[in-house]
Amino acid sequence: MKALIVDDESRVRKAIRLLVNWEKHGITEIKEADGGNKAIEMMSDYKPQLVITDIMMDAGDGIALMTWIEKFSKTCKFIVISGHDDFEYMRHTVQSGGIDYLLKPVDADNINTAVATAMRAWLAEEHTRQVQFEQSIMLNELKPVHDEKLLSRLIDDASNINYTVQRLKKNRVIPDRIKDAQLVVLQINNADQPLINRFGNDLDLLLFAIENICNETIGGDANGIAFNYWGSFEQIILLLWDNKVNAAIITNQINDVIYKLFSRRFHFGTTRIDEFPTSLAKQYDEAISALAHRNLFDSAVYLHDASETKQLQHHAAYSFADVKEEWKVALLSGNQLLIEKCSMSWLQQFVKNGYISPHGLQLWVEDMFSFRNSLLQEISSNQKNELLAMLEQQDAWNRPPNIHDYSITLHDWRQWVLQFNTNLSHAITSIQQNKSRSFSDIVSYIEMNYNEELTLQDIADTFQISREYISRKFKQDYAISFTDYVTSFRLNKAKSLLQNQHLKLNQIAEMVGIPDVKYFSKVFKKHEGMTPNEYRKTLMSP
Known part of the structure; x- marks a missing residue:
């Protein structure tokens, strides 16, 4: 800690230096000033924790110095040493927060007692300041998280929606008067490992960066707000107030920034503007549906409206049921050419229709696994679980492409289905071979x-x-x-x-x-x- 001795007599300054046990009080640096003006000049840069000052000095008195300390350096403690036994001086010292008023000549015990009291007071206040500072940092860190939870409740907790809105308004997260809102969902591809690696493999940090880009592009809370949705940690939701900004323009601008920074463009799902806040849950469901039913073949469109994707869904009549028997014949035959044919041709119908969606791919994948399970059950119920465990191990190396990818890669899907069917066919072949051997053993067993x-x-x-x-x-x-x-x-x-x-x-x-x-x-x-x-x-x- 630091101390500053202020007196216009050098012998007094020297005496104070000698009388105080600085090391005992934790003071490691001491400087001097010959008047209040010089002391005030030094205070800004030197920032002492303790000032020991005289009252009456030609180059700026102690009263002015105490007033300055009280106004501009409130954490600093000071002790007055004066040759004047004046009540007014003493009262001013107390009113300004001084620790003690000592008379010259100074006694060693008195000044050390006063310095000890000053340092204990400073340390106690510093501890309080540090605790308050840490609490302030914690609150500042937690506030965005708290705000995101409240904003997420607007969608997830309809029963308390009015209370949530009031809290958000009180915390100045959203404007006081909002009549309508348009909800937009930005879907992050959590399988985009190269992008996540740029953020130290920290998905939260990536979401934070994208959220900031969205909020800066929206242009302030008066226009809308973007937040990380707690119902799904891979989505950022944009709420745009009262038609103040255009969703198509905003999402385009966001994608332009993201493309410049990360060479990516994200997909957004949205629906029409509606009453705030009662329509948010419905709007969210519609926006998610718009993303789920977007046309993966249409790589130039990034904003997907619920009403538009509903028109596309009539193309989705083609399903796994249409190829189930063909696949069963191929897999039971063990003929690799037939397996390759059925594995390669299934996507052609989607290409012919000109439409395939993440939802459609998800259903297809689920139907394939269900088909595998039932086929193994039909062929060998006793060995089914053992073979499924083996196939599930192979699944760890042959995962389906991510349905939330930026666009569909037909080659990757064909290769995954081919490997899936090849593995299943090999399992069926092993069952049939085992059964053939088992049947011969059964006949021998009967004869014996x-x-x-x-x-x-x-x-x-x-x-x-x-x-x-x-x-x-x-x-x-x-x-x-x-x-x-x-x-x-x-x-x-x-x-x-x-x-x-x-x-x-x-x-x-x-x-x-x-x-x-x-x-x-x-x-x-x-x-x-x-x-x-x-x-x-x-x-x-x-």
């Missing part, structure tokens, strides 16, 4: 265990394959059901055993897995047209 109790469910559980698949496969390969195949195999074994005259019927029935001899005879007759005994007799006849 025909004498045990065999049910379709037991086989399905043993081989982790659906009952439906096993049943369907027996009909495809043998033109009979699973049960008929097992029965036929048992009866053929029984016919071989009947050649042995020493084996009784109940023994043979037990050996082929039909322990009830009566039921065995009944089944045998149904299939062979004669009983087991009659069949045995035919074997004995010449």
Whole structure:
């Protein structure tokens, strides 16, 4: 800390220097002035925390110095040392905020006590000032965030909208009198990594920069306001008051600035001007719909109006349902040429129609994943989850292009769909190969265990394959059901055993897995047209 000694007698200044224990009081720098005028001249640059001054001096008295300190250097503490035991001087010192009024000759203990008191007071006030300063900084930092939350509530919280408007007006965020407003949504592409990297990979900083550009272009709170919408951290909302500015012109100007700075142009969704604030929620939904249904093929348009995009939506009749069966045939075939054809041709219909939107692409992607899930369920319910987990790992490397990109890149979409279908086809092929091997194992298992109790469910559980698949496969390969195949195999074994005259019927029935001899005879007759005994007799006849 710093001190300034003011006295027109050099010996007094020297005595004060010697009497005060400066280091103890935390004072590291001391300067002198021979009068009040010189002291005032030094104060602006030197900025001492403590002034020790005389009252009566030829070159500017102490009264004038105290008055100056009280007016221009209020944090500075001062002590008066005077040879005049004058009540008026003492009262003026107290009224001006002086710490003490000491009489010459000065006692060492008295002046050190006065300096200690002055420094404690200065440090206490400095601490208070620092706390207030930090609080002020915090409030200044939080105010924009608080304002953005309030502005976002105009859209999200209709029940308290009037209260929110009053608070915004009280905080001077919006003008007092607003009749109508036009809402515009600016959509940030959060997948534009090169742009985000320019801001240290900080999306918030990018949004802050774009928000400032918007507000500067709008031209002041009287025309409108732009803010980061808390309902979606990738959107900036512009509210334009009472037709004072033209949305088309403003968004054009904003894009011109953004293009000069970042070589980008952003898309805006809007709707017609309407009553403020009651229509804001509806306006927001319409503006978002306008962005979602904008024509990605129309790369020259950046402001999308809700009424215009509604006219475009009649082109959106083409959907995944139109190609679902074609894709299923191609994927089940495993033919790479067919897979490439269906993966490449789906976009051509959109190109032919001249219209494709982010909303349409989003629905298409969702339908593709749903199709994949149901196809795996149909082919192999037991292996579905395992294969889905494998395909989801591949998805991490094969992500669909961002639907909020500035324009559509047909090549990227074709390549993503081709890779998606190729991965799915490989999964289906692996299922079919596993099933083919499993079915051969099933037949071998039946032939080895025909004498045990065999049910379709037991086989399905043993081989982790659906009952439906096993049943369907027996009909495809043998033109009979699973049960008929097992029965036929048992009866053929029984016919071989009947050649042995020493084996009784109940023994043979037990050996082929039909322990009830009566039921065995009944089944045998149904299939062979004669009983087991009659069949045995035919074997004995010449």
